[in-house]
Amino acid sequence: MASDLFAARVEAHGLKPKHVGLMVVLETGRASSQLEIARVMGVAPSLVVALADHLEKLGAIQRVRDPADRRRQVLTLTERGRELLATCAELAESADAEFAADLTVTESVVLTRLLDRLAARQGLPTAPADRL
Amino acid sequence: MASDLFAARVEAHGLKPKHVGLMVVLETGRASSQLEIARVMGVAPSLVVALADHLEKLGAIQRVRDPADRRRQVLTLTERGRELLATCAELAESADAEFAADLTVTESVVLTRLLDRLAARQGLPTAPADRL
């Protein structure tokens, strides 16, 4: 619904919503290896490879072999990645704001609180990562 | 979110969410020719062809050339189609109910009213056709 708006805008930064989702996972420290990320995001590991390839090419993340287990690739956000993520957070907020433009303040507060509770119940992150 | 649940369940009836969306459009009389349907649903006309083909094969709709303009195909719901649609409506409601299981009654009422207003503002049908 409003995610389409968000998707269109992050595209200007060379990103798809799933790329942002991956960065959110990294930022919140919910996973570091690619397989963990795949599980958290609910997608196939092969897709994480493609997403990480792109993010690495953009300079948003770093891929480092875990010295303790050299099968694992440890992904970390770079400074550039954090900048990008901050920009995307702003885009998400403004998209939400536009979408809920004709709600009163109290209404929108009520709405976001209800949705947060539903998201939590669903085992999802409470943050704006519901746009994968 | 909850639409995934809905999608999985209508699949048991040989339908995708878009098929249900098309039937809702017919039921609400918002369009009859295929091109109108495409515009209302926001999809390409060629997709409507495929959706209608499938629904016709299931016996849910009828395709009749408009006598007044023989370029147009007029789609109408059959009795079987109305039955299917009723079943889908139940599925949608139960999926919603499960999804909002741990909300109080007043909370869920507030939520649906807010979402309805947002949908209306967006020019969407107020009905459960937000699952396209």
Next chain:
DNA sequence: GCAAATCATTCAGACTCTGAACGATTCACC
């Protein structure tokens, strides 16, 4: 040490949807 399991990667393919053609029909206009 060696077999089995684990992680990342590649690749083919399924699925959904779009846009450009094309045939049939209707409309505008002279």
Next chain:
DNA sequence: GGTGAATCGTTCAGAGTCTGAATGATTTGC
């Protein structure tokens, strides 16, 4: 009335996204 432009449905090739099986590298269990 007749002709060219527009409209509707349809087909088809292809883009985009995602999955699952196969492969290679590495680690773990025993």
